């Protein structure tokens with residue numbers, strides 16, 4: 001990218017290193033290949049992030065918070081304590097509930113950090129301050145879009161989640177890499193198979209999740225195109241969903257799919 005912010009030629013895409021945290025969370029180191037400056041997305045705890053920084057020889061220059069839940073921001077202050085002035089970015093909505101936040105962003109805001117160009121998309125639904133960060137061909141979706149699923153509606157409405165998933169995130173290029181906040185793929189694929197039996201993309205997702213689990217490997221990243229093919233929450237406009245849930249309104253259908261998933265034990 002040029003200093004004036006205009007792109008030219010093929011862009012160097014960021015390298016993304018998943019950092020497993022807590023029981024099933026992911027933090028992510030994001031940096032340009034060849035640069036040691038790195039961002040971390042959603043550091044729920046400092047230990048695994050510090051270990052990954054040391055392992056990869058990277059220098060932390062900023063934190064991005066997708067939302068205020070402690071299993072996404074619990075490591076902010078410990079990581080910032082030994083790095084004076086470390087920027088911590090979160091939604092303006094979460095001004096008073098993301099620890100250590102230094103930079104507040106609104107929908108559509110862009111900024112440059114660690115040699116990377118970051119674009120913010122507000123995605124209310126799981127929480128009202130949820131934001132996704134687009135960096136090159138990657139998007140960090142926190143607990144809004146999971147592989148094969150979405151987050152619970154703790155604060156937002158089905159209509160908000162529909163807009164976030166099926167309008168805003170769905171508009172990203174199909175080959176955009178999707179990095180989400182939790183490893184829930186196996187369970188999500190089992191639920192998806194109940195909602196939409198006979199969908200080959202869901203069968204493939206279940207097989208992929210099973211193989212990853214056996215090899216103790218993450219299922220991230222997915223892509224936007226793959227999510228549109230196998231994620232029930234992004235498929236609520238399909239005729240079979242209208243029939244199963246008895247509504248022509250996709251936001252209403254999404255709410256019903258979400259309620260069914262909330263009670264799913266599989």
Ligand SMILES: [Zn+2]
Pocket residue numbers: 067069126143151
């Ligand atoms: Zn959350």
